Amino acid sequence: MVKALNTPRNGATFQASEASLRRLLGYHLKRGFNVVQADLTRTLKPFDLRMLTYTALAFIVDNPGLSQSQLADAMDIERPNLVIIVDELEQRELITRERVPTDRRAYALHATIQGHALFKRAAEAVTHHEERLFSAIDPETRALMIAALERIQKHGADS
Amino acid sequence: MVKALNTPRNGATFQASEASLRRLLGYHLKRGFNVVQADLTRTLKPFDLRMLTYTALAFIVDNPGLSQSQLADAMDIERPNLVIIVDELEQRELITRERVPTDRRAYALHATIQGHALFKRAAEAVTHHEERLFSAIDPETRALMIAALERIQKHGADS
DNA sequence: TATTGTTATACTCTATAACTATA
DNA sequence: TATAGTTATAGAGTATAACAATA
Numbered sequence: 001m002v003k004a005l006n007t008p009r010n011g012a013t014f015q016a017s018e019a020s021l022r023r024l025l026g027y028h029l030k031r032g033f034n035v036v037q038a039d040l041t042r043t044l045k046p047f048d049l050r051m052l053t054y055t056a057l058a059f060i061v062d063n064p065g066l067s068q069s070q071l072a073d074a075m076d077i078e079r080p081n082l083v084i085i086v087d088e089l090e091q092r093e094l095i096t097r098e099r100v101p102t103d104r105r106a107y108a109l110h111a112t113i114q115g116h117a118l119f120k121r122a123a124e125a126v127t128h129h130e131e132r133l134f135s136a137i138d139p140e141t142r143a144l145m146i147a148a149l150e151r152i153q154k155h156g157a158d159s
Numbered sequence: 160m161v162k163a164l165n166t167p168r169n170g171a172t173f174q175a176s177e178a179s180l181r182r183l184l185g186y187h188l189k190r191g192f193n194v195v196q197a198d199l200t201r202t203l204k205p206f207d208l209r210m211l212t213y214t215a216l217a218f219i220v221d222n223p224g225l226s227q228s229q230l231a232d233a234m235d236i237e238r239p240n241l242v243i244i245v246d247e248l249e250q251r252e253l254i255t256r257e258r259v260p261t262d263r264r265a266y267a268l269h270a271t272i273q274g275h276a277l278f279k280r281a282a283e284a285v286t287h288h289e290e291r292l293f294s295a296i297d298p299e300t301r302a303l304m305i306a307a308l309e310r311i312q313k314h315g316a317d318s
Numbered sequence: 319t320a321t322t323g324t325t326a327t328a329c330t331c332t333a334t335a336a337c338t339a340t341a
Numbered sequence: 342t343a344t345a346g347t348t349a350t351a352g353a354g355t356a357t358a359a360c361a362a363t364a
Contacts, residue, residue: 020217021218024285024289025296026196026199026288027214028305028309030195030196031312032188032308032311032312034235034355035311035312035315036184036311036315039315051330058179058180059180061179062180068345069346076190078332079346080347080348083348086346103340103341103345104339105341105345106345130183130185133185135314136311136314137184137310144303145307146184149190149191152191152194152292152293152296153191153194155294156197156292193332197332209352209353227323228321228322236354236356237355237356238324239324240354240356245323262364264364265321265323265363266322
């Protein structure tokens with residue numbers, strides 16, 4: 001909907017002033033992420049997955065046996081918010097929750113055959129979603145952005 | 160909370176596999192934006208502003224007299240979601256809503272003296288917030304990222 | 319017919335306090 | 342005591358349908 005910025009009532013162009021919005025990286029991060037998030041939601045819809053259920057499934061597939069605490073830390077979300085995500089994946093029989101013998105407080109998470117199969121199909125769709133959305137950004141720039149975003153995370157985690 | 164990635168139970172390192180998460184720009188965009196959003200929330204708290212009320216106020220300060228439709232388009236949010244934002248700013252007497260004589264359906268939005276004053280103080284805090292959070296990213300990289308994010312928006316708006 | 323602003327509603331993501339059972 | 346998982350709850354952002362007033 002950026003086009004409205006170019007068609008205000010008075011014929012001029014709307015501004016995000018130099019003193020405020022347009023020069024803010026955070027502002028563009030938000031808007032860029034919103035576009036990505038909207039497209040990702042559409043991409044995952046056919047698989048009945050959301051951003052968080054997809055992310056959780058990906059981590060469980062890649063790290064069989066990890067606990068919910070470890071998964072929450074890896075996903076950078078709070079433990080309470082992970083519970084319903086794991087509930088949903090378990091009810092759909094995409095993952096299993098098994099008590100850890102050596103620590104009966106914890107659950108070991110594993111993807112089922114169906115979980116692996118669904119993830120494989122969804123991951124392909126996500127790959128196409130990324131290629132489609134970021135086709136205008138050359139690989140070097142993408143890598144540079146990923147490195148910068150990782151630094152922002154580490155820097156933000158310090159404070 | 161990335162540190163947990165380095166301290167799993169089995170002594171190995173948790174993975175966001177090459178086939179799935181770690182190589183996805185969208186994944187890093189989300190995590191990076193979450194850090195920014197959390198810090199921005201803290202930054203705006205003393206001014207009783209949220210991300211969206213701050214953004215709306217910025218646009219109104221920079222574009223006096225614009226309508227709610229135009230503001231919603233500029234902010235890239237749906238009209239219904241803007242209503243409570245404008246309500247809040249008006250109730251706090253930071254902006255005014257005046258009927259447009261030539262189109263009695265629309266409201267012209269203007270920032271009050273208090274609105275300008277609060278925005279000026281908040282904008283300074285936001286500037287410091289950005290400098291603090293992005294100090295590890297050199298200006299050239301920031302500019303490159305902003306340009307790339309703008310392209311993603313335009314590209315996403317097409318599809 | 320189309321647009322502006324509005325109400326109602328629902329979904330997603332995020333955050334905190336407090337509880338239980340285990341360690 | 343500390344940790345793993347849970348429940349309850351609240352806040353914030355996003356999205357759609359439907360309506361009254363006006364164009």
